Amino acid sequence: MEHTQGAETVIAAEVEITGTLKTSGSVQFNGTLNGDLIAEGSATIGKGATVKGNLEVDSVAISGTIEGNVTAKDRIQMLASAQVQGDIKAKRLTVEDGVTFVGRSEVNPSGEPVKAATTSSEAAPVSGGVPPKNSELGEGKGSSLFNKK
Amino acid sequence: MANRGTNEWISGLATLRATQRQPRVRRYATGPSIDAESPAADDEASPPADRTGHTRPRPMGIGRTTMPTQNEVVCYGCGFQFVVRGRTTVTQCPKCGARLSMKDETITGGFHEECVTAGKVTLTRSAIVDGGKITANDILLEGIIKSGQVRAHKMLTLAKGAELPEDLLDARSLKIGPEASFDFERTLELHDVEVCGELKARIKATGTVTVRASGHLLGQLMAKHLIVEEGGGLNCALDVQPNRTTWSSTEDATESTVAEPQARPLTEPPIIAPIAQATAGDTP
Numbered sequence: 001m002e003h004t005q006g007a008e009t010v011i012a013a014e015v016e017i018t019g020t021l022k023t024s025g026s027v028q029f030n031g032t033l034n035g036d037l038i039a040e041g042s043a044t045i046g047k048g049a050t051v052k053g054n055l056e057v058d059s060v061a062i063s064g065t066i067e068g069n070v071t072a073k074d075r076i077q078m079l080a081s082a083q084v085q086g087d088i089k090a091k092r093l094t095v096e097d098g099v100t101f102v103g104r105s106e107v108n109p110s111g112e113p114v115k116a117a118t119t120s121s122e123a124a125p126v127s128g129g130v131p132p133k134n135s136e137l138g139e140g141k142g143s144s145l146f147n148k149k
Numbered sequence: 150m151a152n153r154g155t156n157e158w159i160s161g162l163a164t165l166r167a168t169q170r171q172p173r174v175r176r177y178a179t180g181p182s183i184d185a186e187s188p189a190a191d192d193e194a195s196p197p198a199d200r201t202g203h204t205r206p207r208p209m210g211i212g213r214t215t216m217p218t219q220n221e222v223v224c225y226g227c228g229f230q231f232v233v234r235g236r237t238t239v240t241q242c243p244k245c246g247a248r249l250s251m252k253d254e255t256i257t258g259g260f261h262e263e264c265v266t267a268g269k270v271t272l273t274r275s276a277i278v279d280g281g282k283i284t285a286n287d288i289l290l291e292g293i294i295k296s297g298q299v300r301a302h303k304m305l306t307l308a309k310g311a312e313l314p315e316d317l318l319d320a321r322s323l324k325i326g327p328e329a330s331f332d333f334e335r336t337l338e339l340h341d342v343e344v345c346g347e348l349k350a351r352i353k354a355t356g357t358v359t360v361r362a363s364g365h366l367l368g369q370l371m372a373k374h375l376i377v378e379e380g381g382g383l384n385c386a387l388d389v390q391p392n393r394t395t396w397s398s399t400e401d402a403t404e405s406t407v408a409e410p411q412a413r414p415l416t417e418p419p420i421i422a423p424i425a426q427a428t429a430g431d432t433p
Contacts, residue, residue, distance in 0.1 A: 095377035100390050105383040
């Protein structure tokens, strides 16, 4: 992955951070973050990492758990062990088999915006389209998608 | 006589030795073929080396074993799924004993008859099905279906330009061809979905949903597995969980029929809910 400036920050698995993690470079995160992660470069969420907050990055490769929204300027890559509960938005998206993903996706590689009527009609059954950031999703967290008419 | 016999022995031995000196033409899996007539056949072309660097003796005349093709067949009588090896036009269901035709059929022009096969049916762009019945393992639809019944026991492929009413077809898996665009108003309950074009629908998939690089999926998706290639579009509300055991309190009964890919009796109700009519000119 490319990063605009700065060196790569590596957060070990034993580290737990409460608050916002912000960097102008790239970050490889393997610990636990209770807050947002903002990186101007790329981010790598390790297999055992947990992020309870939003991500705003240039590109991200996710192998761990994210409970929040992910916004990438370029690319989101979900590897097989990724678990994402939240909305994602990017130019490009790659999803491997085995990913757990509950939320909304807004990925248009062509760059053309999706019609507003399409998104609003699809968003209605999902209670606004943004699942709670906390782990309040119980059994059948996705069942509300198809129950409402 | 003795001279003649001796000469024959000599000529025979000479021929055998000459044959042994000249290596035969052989092919390696990764290298070019080595012609016995080329000067580099014997010495300069080195035999393949193993991982320790030792060269192995040249293989002499042992070719590659070709395995017969395997085809998964779903019986259109009882829904039993089994494997047929090799190319055949007729087979027998090991469960119900029904004689199954394995022929691939191509339909062009007007069609209002019955076509039942365990092979593949291709409806070309000029095909117009009006009152006919088509049952096959795989169906490729490029034409128009006005009325009748179309049932695919394995895969239904909708190509660009295909037209079909909502309540006339059902399939276990669905594939949207490249540059094709379809918009379904009702919920689609399928096993596998492959999107190479554009698909807007509410989908419940018990298998894998694959969005290819040229594909774009819109709507809502509830599936066990999701694969998105780079370049694929995804504007959906998603619920993808590989460890899913229940779909919802209202869909438990459906899961027992949809989740089992093996047996699907012919008398079961259609899997796909009525589908909105799609035309070639549809744009998102």
